Amino acid sequence: MILDRLFAAGYDVIFQRAERGGLTAMRAEAIGDLSGTVVELGAGTGLNLAHYPAAVDRLIATEPDPHMVKRLRAKVAAGEGGGPERVTVAQAGGERLPLQDGEADAIVCTLVLCTAPDVPGVLAEAVRVLKPGGRFRFVEHVRADGHRHAAWQDRLNRPWGALAGGCNANRDTLAALRAAPGLEVRGVRDDSFPGVPALVRPLIRGEAVRV
Numbered sequence: 522m523i524l525d526r527l528f529a530a531g532y533d534v535i536f537q538r539a540e541r542g543g544l545t546a547m548r549a550e551a552i553g554d555l556s557g558t559v560v561e562l563g564a565g566t567g568l569n570l571a572h573y574p575a576a577v578d579r580l581i582a583t584e585p586d587p588h589m590v591k592r593l594r595a596k597v598a599a600g601e602g603g604g605p606e607r608v609t610v611a612q613a614g615g616e617r618l619p620l621q622d623g624e625a626d627a628i629v630c631t632l633v634l635c636t637a638p639d640v641p642g643v644l645a646e647a648v649r650v651l652k653p654g655g656r657f658r659f660v661e662h663v664r665a666d667g668h669r670h671a672a673w674q675d676r677l678n679r680p681w682g683a684l685a686g687g688c689n690a691n692r693d694t695l696a697a698l699r700a701a702p703g704l705e706v707r708g709v710r711d712d713s714f715p716g717v718p719a720l721v722r723p724l725i726r727g728e729a730v731r732v
């Protein structure tokens with residue numbers, strides 16, 4: 522679809538303000554101490570690639586959208602994230618990952634659960650591929666706590682999604698994480714998505730552990 526193509530083409534520019542306002546620091550904090558085999562869900566254009574530390578010896582960067590994948594592959598081919606020696610790009614949704622059971626030490630999921638059509642399916646697949654004790658790191662914008670703000674998110678959800686690559690402004694992602702069998706949320710911080718409309722500003726970041 523033309524809008525998907527435009528969203529992918531403009532993504533890095535659209536995100537510049539948010540990145541400078543603090544999103545880059547949130548990415549670094551979510552990723553910077555990981556190690557071993559890491560899977561990234563919905564890796565988009567690859568804005569997380571720069572943050573993987575040397576202790577990550579293998580990164581499987583997954584992404585379902587072909588326009589995003591094209592950009593992701595180009596960055597990896599140019600050496601970002603350690604280049605093709607360390608990073609494998611796979612065109613795949615989070616509901617079906619190209620990994621064996623228990624193969625991953627960690628999963629990185631930034632700004633993806635707002636868009637994935639089947640959040641319980643994505644989380645079940647994460648549980649399948651994570652080792653026991655494996656980490657699921659997330660940075661996600663979420664449904665507002667306040668009734669009026671949430672009602673506004675509900676009202677504008679459709680037009681917002683049409684402009685923003687199918688994103689939902691009003692998802693209660695923390696409830697979904699807490700309800701996911703096999704994941705235990707350990708540490709979650711309320712924060713604010715910098716440089717974006719108030720509609721999508723409530724944000725959570727933290728970790729769930731595969732139990």
Ligand SMILES: C[S@@+](CC[C@H](N)C(=O)[O-])C[C@H]1O[C@@H](n2cnc3c(N)ncnc32)[C@H](O)[C@@H]1O
Nearest residue numbers: 563564565568586589614615631632633636637
């Ligand atoms: C707002 S972008 C975030 C991209 C990237 N994670 C980042 O932090 O910049 C949302 C991404 O989720 C991807 N996505 C949509 N449905 C998905 C699914 N079912 N599984 C995994 N990713 C999905 C989209 O293609 C898009 O790249």
